[in-house]
Amino acid sequence: MEQIYNFSAGPAVLPQPVLKQVQEELLSYKGSGMSVMELSHRSEWFEEILAGAEVLLRELMGIPDNYKVLFLQGGASLQFTMVPLNLAHSKKAAFVNTGSWSQKAIQEAQKLTEAVVVASSEDQNFHYIPEILEVPKDASYLHITTNNTIEGTAFFDIPQSEIPLVADMSSNILSNDYRVEDFGLIYAGAQKNIGPAGLTIVIVREDLIGQVPDLPVMLDYAVQAKNHSLYNTPPTFAIYVAKLVLEWIKSEGGVTEMERRNREKAALLYTYLDQSKIF
């Protein structure tokens, strides 16, 4: 059977061994007689899957104990709202504008707080990562998009910041070896590097959450953290596939190896593009 690699918007390639395991145990998970899709999220089977996914993510990314790991829904786009709702609490928020995803984050934040752009590469059509000269000290956080899929740029050096750094890492989480300690909050839609669409990962330093009373429960990091992502029924099947992908990444050599492979792929692609008469 021919395998096709999809480089389009949204969902991306999943490892074949993962897909094969999903297929094998689709009708009966570990002899339970039930599909993973049918398991109660309150069952021991599922709690083991969820806890396992968290342990693997903590190990692969070196997530310190004072960070919470949340398995949520709604994609990065819902985080554009949840981050200012939870972290800005009537203070301004600072943004680096590196392209279309940054702009969406800024637009959504503006609905809830004052959003200040502290650096932008809009002047050259977002073809570079701009230098941050100054961040207002009274801003609650500084937001960056670590990888800009449409513009083809990425933050390899993470800016030093006195205020918490928030990163949309949707398209390069687990494929770039960032230090979690450099961030106050990291979020990522799962569909590029972790698993099926419909799952969002949030990694947040615990002192940053629980500051705002009476948020809608589903939009409150503190409620989700307190309930270990089980406040309501989570996307159980997507979390199961994500756990298998995390196991696969570990078995292949972890984030360092994923980073090496991506550089190799990029080098191949750029060599081709350099030689091409079309580009």
Next chain:
Amino acid sequence: MEQIYNFSAGPAVLPQPVLKQVQEELLSYKGSGMSVMELSHRSEWFEEILAGAEVLLRELMGIPDNYKVLFLQGGASLQFTMVPLNLAHSKKAAFVNTGSWSQKAIQEAQKLTEAVVVASSEDQNFHYIPEILEVPKDASYLHITTNNTIEGTAFFDIPQSEIPLVADMSSNILSNDYRVEDFGLIYAGAQKNIGPAGLTIVIVREDLIGQVPDLPVMLDYAVQAKNHSLYNTPPTFAIYVAKLVLEWIKSEGGVTEMERRNREKAALLYTYLDQSKIF
């Protein structure tokens, strides 16, 4: 292989023919060489799945043309926030309190608007459906929970209401033959009757949406409707499984047949409980 039926909280049983088809085409959807989980949400394959699911749901439930069908994330719990955010717009909202799910809906609405309880069965531990004597004419909508899983009650007769009726139908959508025209908005987490967890169905009369400016995009029914549930990456795999379940329901005889089977199952269960010395 023994099949186990899960009657616990959250996800429920899926039809075996659906699970078998998912298993068969897991590695290559319709000869695409890609798993459904890998398809771009902008691909023709996925757009066909999404459109197909909507057509089936419209047919099975008899959804009129002036209603939008949305495929969202976050479960009924996020609808507890989205409904008042989109529909209440600084007017009060009315609620029938029939148990724990109603109470959660009320609590979340109270964070955003004035929530008035117009009828409640709390006095008898929610063992009955209370009569609605009066609804304030200046309320923006009247909210009911059609089926109360924990309390074991259901609305078989839908209250007549001069203001739009909003229903949390999470646990009896497609298993009770309601008339969509009786409602202004219906929402349901998919995991009980439609598909895997991580998908939420919203059916809303189009004149009710787009009334509130500058809502967060992910929480705005109008944005989701305008983008045909593709504003950002939707839970593609869950929508695919839902489409297969809807096909299966149609092939088995539709909602009327599901309703008949459920009454049969309930009769069996209650006969057993009546004879039992434990209950």
